[in-house]
Amino acid sequence: MTRTQKTVFILVAILALVLGLTVNRVLSGSAQGDQIALIDAGIILLPQSRTVPDLSLTDQDGQPVSLNQLKGKWTVLFFGYTFCPDICPTTLAQLRQIKSELPSEAVDKLRIVLVSVDPDRDTPQQLKQYLGYFDKQFVGLRAPVDTLQKLANAVSIPYIPADTSKPGYTVDHSGNLALLGPDGTQRGFIRAPLNSQKLVAQLPGLVERK
Structure with missing residues (x-):
């Protein structure tokens, strides 16, 4: 290899390294920007996904539903009540x-559950x-209090079971929503x-994730 060829080879290697570092920086910046946009929309993603116990509940049609049946779509769990x-x-x-x-493609990948x-x-x-x-x-699910507390604790959405002996009682619960992935x-x-x-701006990109 001549001196000129060596020089060209070294320059090409340096250029490839610089380009690689630049692309990595851009991609990292893009990922960081996406994360900031999600947080700004109120979407907080866990650093590591959390297993949810496969509990049995009943839906609004009176049919039994296991939490495993919620797989396949992104699911928003809202703990609340009709009163x-x-x-x-x-x-x-x-x-x-x-x-x-939301665009129809995003709606098809999203499930709302009360x-x-x-x-x-x-x-x-x-x-x-x-x-x-x-x-x-929208899907409605109900279960005995002990099952509800297991689910609420598993996804860190707290609520306090009410004293049902009081007329017109209310239930203290969080307004935060739990996000379950397709898995x-x-x-x-x-x-x-x-x-x-x-949320309208950020959810379409979120539900594209596996």
């Missing part, structure tokens, strides 16, 4: 609005009627209060 005076109707109305503004924290009053019929006011595609594991949270505009 809730404020947080629940507001959140469900926002989720309906967000869904209506997990009732008031199984005493939220019968399947009550859940179905209530969710019908918002979106008939059935928990991928993160959506913080309350919801920012509809920013």
Whole structure:
């Protein structure tokens, strides 16, 4: 190899290294930018996905549903109840609005689920009627309190079981939403209060992930 050829080889190697570092920096910056945009929209992804126990619940049609049946789509779990005076109707109305503004491809990959924290009053019929006011595609799930607490603890969405002996009782619960991935594991949270505009912008990219 002549001196000229060596010089050319070294220059090409240096150029390849510089280009590689530049591309890596751009890609890293892009990934960091995506993460910042998600956080700004209230979407907090866990550094590592979390296994969710395969519990059995009942849906708004009175049919048994295991959590494993939620695989295949991104699932938003909202822990609330139909007699809730404020947080629940507001959140469900926002989720309906967000869904209506998403492209159809994103809607096909997304499932909205209300997990009732008031199984005493939220019968399947009550859940179905209530969710019908918002979106008939929304899923309602109910289960005994011990099962609900296992699920709530597993996805870190706290609620306090109510004293059902009191007339007109309310249930203290979080407005945050749990995010399950298509593999059935928990991928993160959506913080309350919801920012509809920013979620509409970020959810399509999120649901493309496997």
